[in-house]
Amino acid sequence: MDRHITTRRGFLRFTAGVAGAIMVPAMPVHAAAVAAKKVPTAVDQVPLGKTGIKLSRLGIGCGSNSGNVQRALGQDGFTKLLRYAFDQGVTYIDTAESYKTHEYIREAIKGIPRDKLFIQTKMPARGDNPLETIDRYRKELGVEYIDTLLTHCAVTHNWDEERKRFLDAFEEAKQKGIIRAHGVSCHSLPALTRAAAIDWCDVHLVRLNPQGAYMDTAAETWNATSDVSHVPGVIEQVGIMRQKGRGIIGMKLSGNGDFTKFEDRKRAVHFAMKCGLLDAAVIGFKSTAEIDEAIKLMNEALAEVAV
Numbered sequence: 001m002d003r004h005i006t007t008r009r010g011f012l013r014f015t016a017g018v019a020g021a022i023m024v025p026a027m028p029v030h031a032a033a034v035a036a037k038k039v040p041t042a043v044d045q046v047p048l049g050k051t052g053i054k055l056s057r058l059g060i061g062c063g064s065n066s067g068n069v070q071r072a073l074g075q076d077g078f079t080k081l082l083r084y085a086f087d088q089g090v091t092y093i094d095t096a097e098s099y100k101t102h103e104y105i106r107e108a109i110k111g112i113p114r115d116k117l118f119i120q121t122k123m124p125a126r127g128d129n130p131l132e133t134i135d136r137y138r139k140e141l142g143v144e145y146i147d148t149l150l151t152h153c154a155v156t157h158n159w160d161e162e163r164k165r166f167l168d169a170f171e172e173a174k175q176k177g178i179i180r181a182h183g184v185s186c187h188s189l190p191a192l193t194r195a196a197a198i199d200w201c202d203v204h205l206v207r208l209n210p211q212g213a214y215m216d217t218a219a220e221t222w223n224a225t226s227d228v229s230h231v232p233g234v235i236e237q238v239g240i241m242r243q244k245g246r247g248i249i250g251m252k253l254s255g256n257g258d259f260t261k262f263e264d265r266k267r268a269v270h271f272a273m274k275c276g277l278l279d280a281a282v283i284g285f286k287s288t289a290e291i292d293e294a295i296k297l298m299n300e301a302l303a304e305v306a307v
Contacts, residue, residue, distance in 0.1 A: 042298035043089025049247030055118035059092030064284030067099030096122035102140035122152035130169035157190035273301035
């Protein structure tokens with residue numbers, strides 16, 4: 001069985017039906033063989049596709065409910081949360097202009113060596129001068145460079161044409177070294193399909209969970225209602241991205257915070273770690289207990305895959 005599921009049929013074969021529990025049974029092996037093999041973990045530094053960039057497999061999201069959840073912690077609470085994540089080995093920080101958490105991050109990362117962090121932010125398709133906006137982001141974040149910059153919330157089938165001046169500016173910023181890679185956050189299947197097809201994308205931020213919550217659909221809108229029937233279409237496009245060596249990060253692992261049941265969160269995290277399509281995944285946290293749970297669930301799933 002291939003780990004990299006690149007077709008709709010392959011995905012269905014891998015999952016034996018996305019509506020079912022996605023679990024890979026562990027096979028009995030000799031204990032010494034297990035001990036000799038390094039088991040992957042949530043906090044490993046992993047390559048982001050072919051970008052040459054590394055990040056922790058688990059990322060801390062700073063945009064739950066458009067950032068309201070993280071901002072509600074206050075600066076002290078947010079700093080303690082981010083520092084706790086960093087102390088556990090979570091070096092990937094995910095934010096966006098619309099989350100209004102750039103300055104919170106700037107204060108929280110003071111004193112941490114820049115090369116120990118991976119910072120991803122996102123820019124909406126508005127404004128007159130994207131390069132000036134990137135400079136503003138760097139000041140707000142208190143950094144000389146941004147690891148990856150995404151064009152945020154693409155929904156149309158021709159988003160790259162509509163946002164051409166932004167894409168050109170991102171490429172110029174990459175050549176200048178003020179961003180290291182660029183990509184897109186998609187919120188519809190037509191946008192995702194286009195993202196997989198064009199050469200511009202280094203990195204994709206993809207909504208992916210086996211329950212089909214907040215999944216990309218055929219509707220060219222960011223908030224279409226989705227269900228498990230929409231998962232195969234997303235999987236198919238992500239498989240194409242994987243074949244091209246793109247950096248792929250999963251989001252919505254907690255169903256935008258709607259997965260209040262532990263079993264739903266476990267199922268989604270296990271799927272993300274076992275599907276063979278993602279380099280990393282980001283989850284929005286509001287407590288250290290949530291960070292601990294995510295690390296534990298990821299480690300469990302990765303151990304099962306390693307066996």
